[in-house]
Amino acid sequence: MKQILGAGLALVVVWCTGALASADDKMSSMGSMKMGGMKMMGGMSHTFKIKAQNGSGESGTATLTQKGSSVVVKLALIDGTGMQPAHIHKGTCAKLDPKPAYPLMTVSDGKSTTTLHDMKLSTLTAGGFAINVHKSTTDIKDYVACGSLYVPH
Numbered sequence: 001m002k003q004i005l006g007a008g009l010a011l012v013v014v015w016c017t018g019a020l021a022s023a024d025d026k027m028s029s030m031g032s033m034k035m036g037g038m039k040m041m042g043g044m045s046h047t048f049k050i051k052a053q054n055g056s057g058e059s060g061t062a063t064l065t066q067k068g069s070s071v072v073v074k075l076a077l078i079d080g081t082g083m084q085p086a087h088i089h090k091g092t093c094a095k096l097d098p099k100p101a102y103p104l105m106t107v108s109d110g111k112s113t114t115t116l117h118d119m120k121l122s123t124l125t126a127g128g129f130a131i132n133v134h135k136s137t138t139d140i141k142d143y144v145a146c147g148s149l150y151v152p153h
């Protein structure tokens with residue numbers, strides 16, 4: 001009788017530790033799944049100042065967000081009027097390559113949203129690019145606002 005009881009107790013102990021171990025495993029795997037999900041959902045985003053040029057009084061922000069394999073570029077300019085072409089150019093605001101690198105949706109009353117497909121945010125923010133806004137569709141050569149996309153690493 002004593003022997004059977006002893007065996008029973010030993011079995012219970014083994015079963016308990018077994019259950020605890022598997023519960024721990026479950027918790028840790030849930031934890032890592034959660035972290036992976038958050039990384040996937042929270043797309044990297046950067047906001048840049050867009051400064052007025054040539055006395056335009058048009059300033060604002062450009063927000064660039066990585067969404068999957070695309071980058072969404074959102075422009076918001078205070079005192080923007082009418083239709084104003086905007087692009088991402090190579091270079092800096094002080095020294096801009098006049099040829100657009102990536103065209104953006106034409107700014108309409110200060111607002112524009114563009115999705116650039118197959119684009120990495122890190123490429124645009126490495127220091128080689130700036131966003132500029134032109135006065136109007138007929139005065140493309142006049143710049144009204146510009147902002148560097150550089151993010152120091």
Ligand SMILES: [Cu+2]
Pocket residue numbers: 085086087088089100132133134
């Ligand atoms: Cu341009």
